[in-house]
Amino acid sequence: xxxxxxxxxxxxxxxxxxxxxNLLNNFTTPHEIHKASTKTLIKYGLKKASIDFMKTPHxxxxxxxxxxxxxxxxxLVTINDPRYPERLKQIYDPPIAVYVKGDPEILSSLQISVxxxxxxxxxxxxxxxxxxxxxxxxGITITSGLASGLDSCAHRGALEGQGLTxxxxx
Numbered sequence: 346x347x348x349x350x351x352x353x354x355x356x357x358x359x360x361x362x363x364x365x366x367n368l369l370n371n372f373t374t375p376h377e378i379h380k381a382s383t384k385t386l387i388k389y390g391l392k393k394a395s396i397d398f399m400k401t402p403h404x405x406x407x408x409x410x411x412x413x414x415x416x417x418x419x420x421l422v423t424i425n426d427p428r429y430p431e432r433l434k435q436i437y438d439p440p441i442a443v444y445v446k447g448d449p450e451i452l453s454s455l456q457i458s459v460x461x462x463x464x465x466x467x468x469x470x471x472x473x474x475x476x477x478x479x480x481x482x483x484g485i486t487i488t489s490g491l492a493s494g495l496d497s498c499a500h501r502g503a504l505e506g507q508g509l510t511x512x513x514x515x
Contacts, residue, residue: 350375351423352410353402355442359395365441369425413444420445428452451509454486461495469495474502481508488513 354365354375368389372378378386379399386396413419422428423442428449433439445452457480459473477487477499487503489496491512503510 347375348414348421349407349411350379351421351442352407353379353399356402356406356410357395357398359392362438362441364390366424418447420449422449422452451486451511454509455484456486456488456511458488459495459499460489461499463492463494463496465495465498470498473498474505477502477508477510478506481506481510484508486511490514 354360354368368378369375371389372381383393383396383400386399387393391399410421414421420428421442422445424434424439429443430452433443433452443452459477461473462469465473473495481487481503486509487499488511489499491497491500491514500510500512
């Protein structure tokens with residue numbers, strides 16, 4: 346029931362993670378935020394343009410996300426979802442939600458991040474692949490950005506090692 350309201354919050358221009366966290370601390374659900382009056386939302390620091398969008402969102406953006414979420418193994422993991430990684434909540438400005446293609450439970454697995462050059466040497470490529478392969482064989486999930494270069498070598502190594510991999514996209 347709250348999914349469309351979460352999507353509206355995520356798409357609302359001018360709403361930062363801290364704005365949304367503050368709203369959730371005071372309204373409990375995105376639906377409650379949506380039902381709040383303009384006057385109330387202004388008290389919480391929202392600008393009129395943000396409120397106008399929340400009250401009449403661009404349905405095509407929300408519908409596109411809903412269609413994506415209907416496909417196979419796609420998920421929206423919000424900050425109050427039990428599948429949201431506890432360690433991610435500890436960073437300075439955690440995202441309010443993450444879009445996940447695959448198993449969201451992997452987000453809480455033991456991980457190591459591999460980030461490096463997009464133009465690595467042959468030795469660098471081999472080392473990234475070998476490290477990821479061996480770490481994956483030990484049950485450690487390899488997390489990287491999926492960029493060409495060392496990132497993709499690490500993902501490849503993890504998969505060759507029959508391990509888990511997470512690609513983080515901005």
